[in-house]
Amino acid sequence: MTAVNHLFTVCALFAFTSASVPLTWHLTEASSWNAGTCLFIFWSGLSSLVWFVNSIVWDGNIVNWTPAWCDVSTRIAIAAVVGIPASMLAIQRRIYYMVRTSSSNETVNQRRRALAIDLLIGLALPILNMILSVIVQGHRFDILEDVGCYPAIVNTSLTYFLVTLWPIFIGIAALVFTALNLSYARNHRHSLDSWLECTPSQLLTFSSYRRLVILGFSAFVLSFWLSVQDLALQITAGSVAWPGWTVVHADFGRVDQVPRGIWAAGGKDSGLAVELRRWVSVWCALSAFALLGTTREAGERYRAFGRMILRAVGGKSDQRGDGSGDIKR
Template sequence: MRYPFLPAGAFVAAFLVLVPAFWHWRARNVPTLSLIAWLFTLDVVYGANGLVWSDDVWDRAPVWCDVSAKLIIGAWTALPACTLCICKYLAMIGGNRTVGLDRTDRRRIAIFDFALCWGVPVIFMALHYIVQDHRYNIVQYVGCQPATYVSIPGILIVWVPPLLLSIGTLAYAGIALYHFVQMRVVFSSVLQVSDSPMPTNRYIRLIGMSATLALWGIALASLAIWANVAATGLRPWVSWGDVHSGWDRVDAYVWFLMSLESRRIVGVGWWAIPVSSGIVFVFLGFGEDASKEYRRVGEAVMKVIPCRVLPERKEDLGKRMLLTSPVPSSVLRFVFLEANSLTRLTFS
């Protein structure tokens, strides 16, 4: 049984999530660009895994699996961290707390966002080694997946941080939405006096995108905790040596040997990243600013592509040739007159 739509879906999602990156790059929006970068990276990783392990579970790329498994661990924390930074900044704008910020203040905010969106995930990627009882898992059609010793430390390191960051995102989204409802009459002027003016519809779309991703992340993290505890039980933490005794092991899972429930859970976990990419595209790829960018790109393309020449009438073509041809005009005029007379004789 093959699932060719898995890599195709991941690569399509990678393209879609990359589309809004161009106009957010101009605004140097660190959290939004970081969110797009993490989703694009994971989409490419998932697509490549689906292509490589579409037929078997051979451990044919150990280094790739080590890296991709750690990237997946990092993304679980990075995505809610990015949405938290987005909503935190929106709450600051809505509360009119960005007025008067100088270049140093804006640089400090950007450094904080970068540290939370990239530094914190790297820290948890390193901490994951504490609860990594073997190198990684290989699931047919899915590819490399991180391995976690399901215990209280494992839950605290791997799944609790995304939950807390998602809850923080919802809290800041609520504050930002409160500011919008409280000052909805003059809210557009509040946005215009901020240090980075934005349209009201973009403000609302960013809140909606972040809140949707946060709710989606809470559901996925809760499902992951329940599924892992239900599958293996909450295992006791005896010692470091006991947990890492078989660290070089690679567990392989053939699709048709897995239970139906396990396949469904793996499928939901796999589609989580492409669906998240689709959510980002829906909220950021159909706004007014996106339409302007699409028109701008279309105009640039039309300038590069030569316009199609419309077919000319026979009389216009003859006149143009009479003006541009090095052949004497009397000869060309005779040729076109004869051609016209032959045409009339043929179709009369």
């Protein structure tokens, strides 16, 4: 099973680095419409980075090397479970209203309001979920061999409302907007092309519009399926009534250290859910690069960057050549 972890390490590193590529120009050309895109790359890339570090530090061991890192990384892992579908909801919702209201000539106040709503959906909701999860956190964290730091959420009736159901409801909302955008792109291609030509941002073309919609659907399939699986596992395991804050947090400082042979054998679905939790983030980050970092516009940016590097190197070479000529004379 160590080979599986090594494969994940390579994939997670590639996912983080590749997702960072389209993020650079989406941030530098940030506008009111692409905040959700930046947030999607942020959550999927950040969680991929976290799982990448964990896969190296806890490869073949369960030693509690860095408790502070585990405190932070488990919070990020919880937030990302909501952040990925929430940022996708922000993307699809924003596109839905933009193309139907022809909002290429938005006022400053309208753009600020749209940005605030996107940040509320894609950033504030995951952070709120992360904070609320502390209520049903039974102890400090778990350390799973190969996987690393893992959230320690107890299975109570309150967990459904504070943790489990959030990504499911958000994912359903994102899917609805994605389906509406797919339908609109199919039935109104001409009017959509006309509107996109008037859009100030060169980032939003029909190709990018279509790719964002596809990205929304692919991200939904994986994250939503995993969230439903978590819900099913919680139901079949038998949640208990909320016993109160004092009981749940009675031994809060405890750290459970679990070898792979134990957590993987905790039931076929349970072990698979743990493994898939980190792979979903990697898949979403890779999907972001595949759909946003391989476009014609992206190719132009790569070529422009390459020319800039060549000019810089060529300029230095010329300067060295001039200097050497002066010495010879």
